[in-house]
Amino acid sequence: MYHTKSVTELSAMLQAGEVSSVELTRYFLDRIKNSDEKLNSFITVCEEQALAQAKECDERLKAGNAPALTGVPVAHKDIFCTDGVKTSCASKMLDNFISPYDATVVTNMRAAGVVMLGKTNMDEFAMGSSNETSYYGAVKNPWNLKAVPGGSSGGSAAAVAARLAPAATGTDTGGSIRQPAAFCGITGIKPTYGRVSRFGMIAFASSLDQAGPMGQSASDCALLLNAMAGFDEKDSTSIEKAVPDYSADLDKPLDGLRIGLPKEYFAHAEGGMNAEVEAIIKTALDQYKAMGAELVEIELPNSALSVPVYYVVAPAECSTNLSRFDGVRYGYRCEDPKDLNDLYTRSRGEAFGEEVQRRIMVGTYALSSGYYDAYYLKAQQLRQLISDDFKNAYEKVDVIMAPATPETAFNIGEKSDDPISMYLSDIYTIAVNLAGIPAMSIPVGFSDGMPVGMQIIGNHFEEARLLNVAHKYQQQTDWHTTLPEEFK
């Protein structure tokens, strides 16, 4: 039925009047109602608003000239502020927060005609790689309900993989779109830093955060990114640069494409890629070769430092950003505070989860008097070197391919007591955020029944090229249209 259709197909059906937005929206709301108990992928389902929006969309479709996505139901990660709808960021701190405004991503997508089905589950304040830090409980992976969906955009990934929503939005600070996309067998793209507005997206690490689409295919992601991207004067780091039509070059042939393979990522190091994942990635690379691409070994000598650098920069910025949650203006307030300091410290101590508190403390320490040079300054210097590595690589190659994760989805509870091993699950995705470049993850096979994702990394503003490279592969393979047994 409708859940086996891509956004591209659904949009064509809506435009042709073969289905109404109300019918489609009801269909997906029913799917959520019937199946989400197994997954816990939604925090809030917006039945009433969604149906009202769908009705409006049907009128726009009837009137003609409705934009391409008009009437397509989509889910938003609960990090995006949505006017009049609870925006929790999966934290007890914002459990009672009804946002008084929309994030620019939400506004843009609404203008493009998208219907909002609801808000998806995530790691608390996007801090996590397994969706286990959510105040609303862990999300399950549709391919194996004992496994994590990845994080932090785990709810969006699980919902799309199980086709409870045709597509969803996500955010990526250190891999939070690409790692869950890989674990759940869907396609997700993290655009260039500044390409999509951060206004109304609850901030975690401002110099790394970037929003992007999570969907069934590269062609769907292209359509969604067309709606999401663009300059926004409400975001001081938004880039004033015209947005190309990301769907225009999807079919461009790949003859002569130079694909860089970072030798550090393919080295057989401890904690590196597992053998089966590596074999699957190599098969995908062979397919690219058959399509006319050339494989070139490259070096990213400073990539091993990405994780340490990230765990200075991200916590430092998080400790600053999360200082706004004070129990005074919105969000959680403790009972009977005895003085102002008690109000601050108890509200924050009671409402932030353990991982969030840990990162606030690491960041506070790194930024505290006397430590700035040794931590934040040093990290920003190394960040420059990591960024330069990519710059040098792109003089020799057009895109870089790499695993998205060292292994397939791990089990719930497997890493939750060991922050370091959790952090290392993002070892291949973090460098991209530090350099501010775009990257995506596409499904390239299964290992023991669990999806394997491959990363395609591009130079600044090369989103169209990445989507083209991914689309050509997806035209020859059906990994991206394979559904988990329980959600067929």
Added chain:
Amino acid sequence: MSIEVDEVKKIAKLACLNVDDADIQSYATNLSNILDLVAQMDAVDTTGVTPMSHPFDVVQRLREDVVTDLDRREDFQAIAPAVEDGLYLVPKVLE
């Protein structure tokens, strides 16, 4: 790098976090492990490297100093934990 219990208490105070005594030891252990991970940064000499402040060579965009937002005080006060007469209420600061 090892972080002691007293240091965790100091950091928590700076971060305005009320941490239960029972949890302090586990924070101390985890923070020490994280700082050990971070210490790998010291392996590379970064003398003379300009710290990265932005992925691109851009200057901070500025705008005219004009009113751009509407007055929405009532909407914002409606979601606050405690308000009165348009003010946010907190425990008494002065006796």
